[in-house]
Amino acid sequence: MSDDDYAFEGAPPAEQAEARDNNPALSISELSFALKRTLEDRFGHVRIRGEISKVTRHSSGHVYLTLKDDKAAIDGVVWKGVVRSLGAQPETGLEVIVTGKITSYPARSSYQIVIESMEPAGAGALLAQLERVKARLREEGLFEPSRKKALPAFPAAIGVITSPTGAVIRDILHRISDRWPCRVIVWPVVVQGDAAAKQVANAVRGFDGMTPDGPIPRPDLLIVARGGGSVEDLWGFNDEDLARTVAEARIPIISAVGHETDTTLIDFVSDRRAPTPTGAAEMATPVLAELQWGLSDLETRLRRSGARLLEDRRTRLMAVARGLPSRPDDLLALPQQRLDLASSRLGAALHRNASVHEQRLTRISARLNPTLLNRPIERRADRLSALDARFKPAVDRRLMRDSDRLAALSRALASLDPSRPKPGFARVEDTNGQWITSAHKLVEGQQVSLVFGDGQRPAVIGEGGTTTPPPVSAPATPKPAAKPKAPSADQGSLF
Known part of the structure; x- marks a missing residue:
């Protein structure tokens, strides 16, 4: 304990409080901003060299990064308006030299450098950055030979x-x-x-x-x-x-x-x-001179080729001409003689041809006779008569059986016709004429009609309803269905 401490030990409480006020307590904010001002005043312009790591490009446009060497690291920030003017864009692993000022971030009690300029730290860093960009463009296919345009x-x-x-x-x-x-x-x-x-x-x-x-x-x-x-x-x-x-x-x-x-x-x-x-x-x-010389050479070769072609055609024509007669009439004499001989023989040949065909027609016409055509017709008529005699009785019997069966079906249909009730039975209809086929469809007091074979009468469903009974009449005797006539004996044949 110092002498001053001994001096105040026995002093009154008021004097002790006054002594403590000579070293007042600072708030954290006051201390942080005091340190911030001290750093900015002392290190307002620094130039440091290091390797970039942890590059973060914020959506606001600011870039946050970390500069490090083998023993220490420092945070850095590049404001949005400075990013475009940097000599080298921040990339992880790039060694750079940056210029800026040291400041602190009071909210986290950390210090950082506000970067104002950045440049690669030498040829090695430049080439490393170039290789990274080159690799990225190569992956995108910008170096492919297929993209190259012809000159x-x-x-x-x-x-x-x-x-x-x-x-x-x-x-x-x-x-x-x-x-x-x-x-x-x-x-x-x-x-x-x-x-x-x-x-x-x-x-x-x-x-x-x-x-x-x-x-x-x-x-x-x-x-x-x-x-x-x-x-x-x-x-x-x-x-x-x-x-x-x-x-x-x-x-x-x-x-x-x-x-x-x-x-x-x-x-x-x-x-x-x-x-x-x-x-x-x-x-x-x-090279214009080379093109002119090439055109001149092509022109010379074209003239020489044309001259050789004409000479070759001339030689071949002369060789062919030596095999031809000296006069054009001699060339046509033999074909004319052959034509005259053929024309003189043509008339006689036509007469002989016509005579041969006339003889063949005469021989064939002698064999033509109506009997040849009537004979197949007669054979088919006899065959048809035989078939008619064979199948006519069977057809008649089949028609008789079918007629009887049809008459029976007609009688059964008449007996089952719902529009003609049998004696002792009636059909129940509602007021709309619809048939009522079940007792569950009837209700108490419903108006209905009872349809008999010889007429209909109204009725009411329930005990309270009264109806006038119809007059008793003898049941009508159903008229027997007409028996189908048997086929006449003189019915013609189907065949």
Whole structure:
């Protein structure tokens, strides 16, 4: 215990309270915000290097991540308005150098860095990031050879996307003018730095959106060109958005970025890769002098082939002509003689032919006689008579049996006719004339009609109903059904 503590030990309570007020208690919020101000004042601008892990892109547009090395880690945040301007987009495993300020998050008593800029930590990190983007585009099929468009053989207009002040554009224009007379349209862009990728992508979309009949004709071919440089200098052509724009373009594109040993991302998605910008100009255009020489050579070969063909036909015609007679009349003399001989023999041959057919007709007509036709008719008539005599009694017996059976069925039908009740029976009908076939369908006091064979009388169902009995009359004797007549003996035969 210190001397001050001994001094206050015997002091009055009021003096002890006054001594304790010299070190008042702070609230947690006061302490947290005091620490926050201290961190921001002391570390208002820091530049740190580390590996990115746990990247989270929030729906608000902010990016939350963690920077770590082999011994420690720190949380980081990139506000929405800063994300697009970063030199390298946050990806897990990427080693970067970030610049920002250290601050704290009082709600969790943790500190973090608010990132204002981010760049890869060297060529190794850049290449690692490039490989990840390359693998993603390859999985989407943007590197497939089947997607490559064929270059036009004779372009009328060529679009060049490059810097207007460098040696590249002069080399391209000079090479094209030496080889092929066509129109060259230059879209000036910057080819290095953060703005290069965006400007080149806008140029590709601009050329692709032109129409053939517009004030500036749409190019048949595009060349994206830049001179050589380091990985950092060419990094703008490794942009993922630029690569997708080149892959989606409708115009064939030749990539001529850097020297032959330099490789960028648009080399894989373009339709053709040139080792140098001059090589791209040679790849895009034919050589006019070579075409002229080829046409001249084809013309010479065509004339020679035509001359050889005519000479061959002339030789064959002369060979055939040697086998022909000297005069045309001699050529036709033999066929004319054969024609005269055939015409002289034709009349006699016709007479002989007619005579032969006349003799054959005479021989055949002698054998023709009506008896030959009547004989089959008589045979069939005799057969029909025999069949008639054989089957007529059986048919008559069958008709008699069927007539008796029909008469019996008619009598049975008349006895079972419900519209003609038998003596001693009556049919019950309601007021609508519908038949009542069951006692359950009758109710007390219902009006009905009793239909007898010789008339009908009204009646009421129940004990209270009274009806006048009908007069007693002798039952009508049913008239016997007429017996069907037997078939007459002189009925004709069915056959």
